Amino acid sequence: MPKLRQYFPILEWGRRYDRAAxxxxxxxxxxxxIMLIPQSLAYALLAGLPPEAGIYASIAPILLYAVFGTSRALAVGPVAVVSLLTASAVGQVAQQGTAxxxxxxxTLAFLSGVFLxxxxVLRLGFLANFLSHPVIAGFITASGILIxxxxxxxxxxxEAGGQDLAQIVSSIMRNLDQTNGITLLIxxxxxxxLFxxxxxxxxxxxxxxxPDLLADILTRAGPVAAVVATTLAVWALDLEARGVQIVGRVPQGLPPLTMPGLxxxxxxxxxxxxxxISVIGFVxxxxxxxxxxxxxxxxxxxxxxLIGLGAANLGAAFTGGYPVTGGFARSVVNxxxxARTPAAGAFTAIGLAVAxxxxxxxxxxxxxxxxxxTIIVAVLSLVDFSILRKTWRYSRxxxxxxxxxxxxxxxxxxxIGVASGVAISVMLHLYKTSRPHVAEVGLVPGSQxxxxxxxxxxxxxxxxxxxxVDESLYxxxxxxxxxxxQKRVTEGCAIRDVVLMFSAVNEVDFSALESLEAVNQRLRDMGVGLHLSEVKGPVMDRLKRSDLIRHLNGRVFLAQYDAWVALTDAPDLRGGSDGAP
Structure with missing residues (x-):
């Protein structure tokens, strides 16, 4: 039963569900x-899909996440960045407006669901850590501007289009003379x-x-008020006849059963x-x-x-939606x-189904x-250029x-932006760890x-x-x-012992082991001893299974102070000798 609850969290929170919850x-x-109705329609428009696709993508996915997800407050559905990524990806294989x-x-939702x-199942959630937060912040800021x-x-x-900012701006400028004044006013x-x-x-x-509660509801209903007012204006004044583009007929009914292309x-x-999309959405x-x-x-x-979001995306794939993930704004509102449990999401799905x-x-x-x-006001809150100032001050x-x-x-x-972001994150990690911080240390007077x-x-x-050595070796x-x-020993000809202080080393892989063996042999040939100190237990366990410890041209010390006393003429301030208490 505990194993079953691990994969079906609803069994965990559901058995304690009460009237207060x-x-x-x-x-x-x-x-x-109230918040999701206009948002879902808007994000479908951003993805290049009929408006009903946004509603469909907010029903079955929410229900499935309530069964498989572990967050009590996460609200799953269409979000701006994923909608933009969907439009970019799908636009390369099919013409917008076609079946x-x-x-x-x-199909994109299906593949995302399977991948997640x-x-x-393979417990690979840690892979998302390779996408650093600064890169994610940069990508979201740029995406907000593009959206x-x-x-x-x-x-x-x-009519205008484009995949990047230059294309979009150029297309808008070329068609600026076609601007509809009434549409611009609306x-x-x-x-x-909305601002x-x-x-x-x-x-x-x-x-x-x-009252606070009513004020919260009315504030969240701001987009609904804009929708109602402008819809009534277009209908009452017959503005469609004057060139105002409208949503048009939206199929009435529950999400249909659909089949992705295979x-x-x-x-x-x-x-x-x-x-x-899966990695960005998951992060x-x-x-x-x-x-x-x-x-x-x-x-x-x-x-x-990962399983909860994957199930949600599979639900979207078979009910007329498109890729979904947990949205920041709606989750905070939730x-x-x-919201006490994922059941809040299930009730939201029922409300959207009624709509x-x-x-x-x-x-x-x-x-x-x-x-x-609605989209512009929502996404501009994602734009955060302060990340540039913060990273400039902290890390170039x-x-x-x-x-x-x-x-x-x-x-x-x-x-290309998100792929480059992933590549930059990995390269940045490799660069930082390829040049580990190695400090030459000495004894603080009067201490150990x-x-x-x-x-x-x-x-x-x-x-x-x-x-x-302040980094794992690999x-x-x-x-x-x-x-x-090699450089330090050849420069300092008086050196007769080298101690590697491993207090910060959590791992030594086989390549690093071979490198240490080469250092050991080279120092032996030079008549210089190689010693290790403060080696962590798991690291020492692995080193003992190698030839390094057996052929070490020196000793392994429990503490760096032990090495200092043994290899210099300094007295042992602890009153013992060679590390004895």
Missing amino acids: LSSDLLAAVIVT GYAVAAL ILMG AASQVRHLLGI GAAATGF WARRRLRATLARLGT SPDLLRALLMPAIL ESVSVAQTLAAKRRQRIDPDQE FDAG AVALTPLVHHLPNATLAA ADFVAVAVTILLTLLLGVE HFRNVLRHSVTTDPRLLTLR FVNARFLEDLI
């Missing part, structure tokens, strides 16, 4: 449903209202004495985009889930999250509204400009990674502590070289240490 979850579901485009979107579940720029055409009522008004509602409405309602060519074309989702869980002293299982059955005819006259305004290498990711995403498109000779006033002995950096020892 039910009331909290229902309230959260009402608030999130093939919709099938390709289903496979990673979860906002791509929606300007809907605010103007013109779009500008909706954008202005005001996001920043000022809550405070305004509080000044008017509105042709080898299509699967091959979408495999890499699916992997990238964003699990970071949100962990943050919210920590606030309530709860925990999530990243590997089970948490703040008091799909009963409310879709009401959005027929909804102008695309309003949906574009991280700054370069962020800057390059932003530039490549803006100039070459999202797929050893510190960097460049940072502290310490005692050294010209006959003894002590190097503290194939990438083994030669660096070997060259450093």
Whole structure:
């Protein structure tokens, strides 16, 4: 039974579900449903799909995540960045507006689901750690700019397109003379209202004495108000006849059963985009889930999250949706509204299903400009250029990674941007570990502590070289240490003993072992002893299985102070000898 609960977390929280949790979850579901209706329609538009696809992608996936997910507050569904990635990937294999485009979107969700579940079963959630946070922040910032720029055409009522910022801006400028004045007025008004509602409405309602709960609901319903007002205006004034582009007919009913395309060519074309979408979606989702869980002293299982998100994507693939993940904004709203369990998501799915059955005819006259305004206001909150300032002050290498990711995403498109971000993250890690920090240390007077000779006033002995290695040793950096020892010993001809202080070394792989054996032999030939100190137990266990310890041209000391006493003429301040207590 415990094993079953591991893969079906609903069995864990479901057996303790009570009336208090039910009331909290229902309230959260009402608030999130109000927020999700216009958001889902808008994100489908961003993905290049019919508006109903956004609703469909928010029903079955949420229900499946409630069964398999471990976060109590994560709200799963379409999000801006994944929608943009979907449009970029699917647009390369099918023409927008065709049946093939919709099938390709289903296939992308299917591949993402399979990949995520496979990673979860194999417990490979740690692989997402190779995508560093600065690179993710840079990619999301650039994506927010691209998304906002791509929606300007809907605010103007013109035809324009492009995969990167230069193409989008160029296309808009070429067609600027086709701007529809009424569409621009609607779009500008909706954008202005949504920005005001996001920043000022809550405070305004509080000044008017509105109860906190009602103020929260009304603030979250800001996009709904914009949708209702502009839809009524288009319908009452017959603005469609004056060139205002509208959503049009939205099928009324529950999500249909659909089948992704399984042709080898299509699967091959979408495999890499699916992997990238999966990794980006998982990193964003699990970071949100962990943050919210920590606030309530709860925990999530990243590997089970992979299975939950994978199941959600498979659900989207077979019910007319497209790739989904946990959204930051809706998850925070869900948490703040008091969601206690994933059942809040299930109630949200029921609310969206009711909307799909009963409310879709009401959005027929909804102008695309309003949906574009909803997207722009939502994604601009993702743009954070402060990451450039922060990384510049803290780490120039991280700054370069962020800057390059932003530039490549803006100039070459999202797929190249995110692929470059992954590559930069890995290369940055390899670069940092290929040149480990190795400090020459000496004894702090009057103590048994050893510190960097460049940072502290310490005692050294010209006959003894002590190097503290502050990184695990593996194939990438083994030669660096070997060259450093060789250079230092040949420069200091008085050196007769070298001690490698391994207090920070957690791993020595086979390449590094061979390098240490080469150092040992070279120092033996030079008449210099090689010693190790403060070697961690697991590292020592492995070294004992090698020839290094048996043929070591020196000794292994429990503490660096033991080595200092044994290899110099210094007295043992502990009152014993050679490390004796």
